[in-house]
Amino acid sequence: MTPLLELRRLTVRYGALTALRGLDLQVQQGELVTLLGANGAGKSTTLRAISRLVDAAAGQVLWRGADLAGVRTHRTVRLGIGHCPEGRRVLARQTVATNLELGAWLRRDRAGIAADLQRCYGLFPRLAERRRQLAGNLSGGEQQMLAIARALMGRPSLLLLDEPSLGLAPKLVAEVMTALAALHREGLSMLLVEQNATAALEIADRGVVLEAGSISLEGRAESLLADAGLRASYLGDTS
Amino acid sequence: MDLLQILVNGLSVGTVYGLFALGYTLVFSVLGVINFAHGAVFTLGAYFTYLLIGGAVGANGLLAGFQLPVALPFWGALPLAGLGAALVALLVERVAFRPLRRRRADPLLALITSLGAGVILVNLIQLLVGAESYAIPTSVLGGLPASFPLLGARVRTVQALLLGIALLLLALLSLWLEGSRNGKGLQAVAEDPETAQLLGIDSTAMVRLAFGLSGFLAGVAGGLVGLSVSIAGPYFGIGYGLKGLAVLVLGGLGSVPGAVLGGLIVGLAEAFVPADWSGYKDAVSYGFLFLVLLLRPQGLLGRPLPTKV
Numbered sequence: 424m425t426p427l428l429e430l431r432r433l434t435v436r437y438g439a440l441t442a443l444r445g446l447d448l449q450v451q452q453g454e455l456v457t458l459l460g461a462n463g464a465g466k467s468t469t470l471r472a473i474s475r476l477v478d479a480a481a482g483q484v485l486w487r488g489a490d491l492a493g494v495r496t497h498r499t500v501r502l503g504i505g506h507c508p509e510g511r512r513v514l515a516r517q518t519v520a521t522n523l524e525l526g527a528w529l530r531r532d533r534a535g536i537a538a539d540l541q542r543c544y545g546l547f548p549r550l551a552e553r554r555r556q557l558a559g560n561l562s563g564g565e566q567q568m569l570a571i572a573r574a575l576m577g578r579p580s581l582l583l584l585d586e587p588s589l590g591l592a593p594k595l596v597a598e599v600m601t602a603l604a605a606l607h608r609e610g611l612s613m614l615l616v617e618q619n620a621t622a623a624l625e626i627a628d629r630g631v632v633l634e635a636g637s638i639s640l641e642g643r644a645e646s647l648l649a650d651a652g653l654r655a656s657y658l659g660d661t662s
Numbered sequence: 663m664d665l666l667q668i669l670v671n672g673l674s675v676g677t678v679y680g681l682f683a684l685g686y687t688l689v690f691s692v693l694g695v696i697n698f699a700h701g702a703v704f705t706l707g708a709y710f711t712y713l714l715i716g717g718a719v720g721a722n723g724l725l726a727g728f729q730l731p732v733a734l735p736f737w738g739a740l741p742l743a744g745l746g747a748a749l750v751a752l753l754v755e756r757v758a759f760r761p762l763r764r765r766r767a768d769p770l771l772a773l774i775t776s777l778g779a780g781v782i783l784v785n786l787i788q789l790l791v792g793a794e795s796y797a798i799p800t801s802v803l804g805g806l807p808a809s810f811p812l813l814g815a816r817v818r819t820v821q822a823l824l825l826g827i828a829l830l831l832l833a834l835l836s837l838w839l840e841g842s843r844n845g846k847g848l849q850a851v852a853e854d855p856e857t858a859q860l861l862g863i864d865s866t867a868m869v870r871l872a873f874g875l876s877g878f879l880a881g882v883a884g885g886l887v888g889l890s891v892s893i894a895g896p897y898f899g900i901g902y903g904l905k906g907l908a909v910l911v912l913g914g915l916g917s918v919p920g921a922v923l924g925g926l927i928v929g930l931a932e933a934f935v936p937a938d939w940s941g942y943k944d945a946v947s948y949g950f951l952f953l954v955l956l957l958r959p960q961g962l963l964g965r966p967l968p969t970k971v
Contacts, residue, residue, distance in 0.1 A: 500859075512856075
């Protein structure tokens with residue numbers, strides 16, 4: 424079966440710097456794959472290449488078997504790729520409700536949008552409480568929930584998440600991961616970039632470790648999680 | 663002069679400045695640069711209005727003696743001139759802005775390319791219709807009296823109209839920005855273009871929308887000034903353009919209510935300069951700008967930088 428997403432020998436350069444070197448990666452329908460690695464390993468660049476925010480220097484990004492080369496970023500959303508960017512990037516000057524409304528920008532099905540809005544508020548009850556507040560006034564954790572909910576409002580087939588746990592207190596990390604696990608159980612495919620390897624592997628099907636722009640290790644999430652040596656050497660995780 | 667007349671004068675000039683500054687603001691908010699061709703678009707709007715009401719080109723220029731076969735009433739000519747100006751603004755975006763954006767060039771380069779586009783447009787006007795001044799006769803307003811009494815003073819009809827139309831446009835624009843789907847999309851692009859794209863918003867389309875709207879506002883403002891004062895030649899938009907910039911900075915870059923407020927303040931400040939001192943109007947408005955910037959560098963209603971989280 425054609426994978427939902429397939430990266431073939433993907434290479435991305437920023438000027439003289441090579442961020443990704445010939446990366447091969449697949450995400451199957453319904454799968455949650457986590458992309459791990461140190462800062463600068465190329466994790467965010469991978470997501471940015473999938474969303475066409477950066478161009479591939481070589482190699483391909485295939486979406487349901489079709490090459491995304493030349494597709495503009497806003498078109499990838501229509502194709503079903505939701506991207507929850509690094510640093511949350513909520514629209515600080517807009518209310519929580521407007522942020523969510525803008526997440527459904529391409530949709531015209533009012534009833535479906537209203538239903539999804541309720542679903543998001545159900546998934547993150549704090550957002551419902553703060554729906555009239557400006558997103559810039561939310562706490563970091565609430566902003567992260569808003570960013571995830573906003574991406575869900577576009578009804579993506581694949582959700583790209585860039586470090587959703589960054590800067591959150593452990594309790595909030597658990598809350599966000601629980602929500603992601605619930606979405607995964609409902610069948611949503613995800614590519615989750617994380618520095619918090621343990622938290623990510625606990626909810627993922629598969630893990631891929633990047634090092635200097637290429638894969639240094641990959642495997643089932645359970646086996647990666649069990650590998651204590653891996654944590655020390657590849658993930659810098661001392662927990 | 664009567665206080666009420668001074669107020670109406672000041673407010674009507676001020677709303678024109680406001681319309682002008684709003685055009686700058688719309689483009690600035692999505693691209694982060696000033697469109698220096700904006701004054702030329704304003705000027706073109708005035709000439710378009712003049713031609714659409716059936717005005718004839720003078721003896722100079724390539725189009726000497728040219729006259730459109732139709733003579734529209736002012737109410738028809740003004741919105742059409744606005745549309746014409748919007749098309750010119752879209753053309754400016756196409757040739758002076760988009761090629762730079764596509765090459766991911768430094769946005770500041772667009773200051774130079776737009777200035778160039780503005781100079782070319784102004785020179786084209788001179789080439790086509792000459793450098794003489796044109797007047798839009800107030801008779802185009804039909805049976806309206808030249809002035810009317812209000813609270814014991816006499817107010818020039820043209821000025822009241824100018825004030826009314828400009829305020830209406832400002833109100834419509836604010837409602838549209840806050841209430842409509844595209845208005846919200848435009849604001850999203852203004853706040854964070856990359857995130858807007860990740861939500862599926864076509865930022866290029868929004869940039870075009872901003873240019874079109876800003877061109878329309880400038881064109882209408884040009885037609886209104888042509889009616890209330892005159893079209894003092896191809897360069898007459900430059901003074902307004904600089905004043906619009908001052909208003910923009912005074913109100914706060916990127917702030918829609920700031921542009922309106924800044925316009926009204928500068929217009930009023932100038933109107934209160936006594937007639938004997940009218941040569942110092944510009945000194946008053948720029949002096950005022952200088953003072954505000956000393957005390958409040960972000961402008962009156964400018965936001966402090968958005969919270970980065």
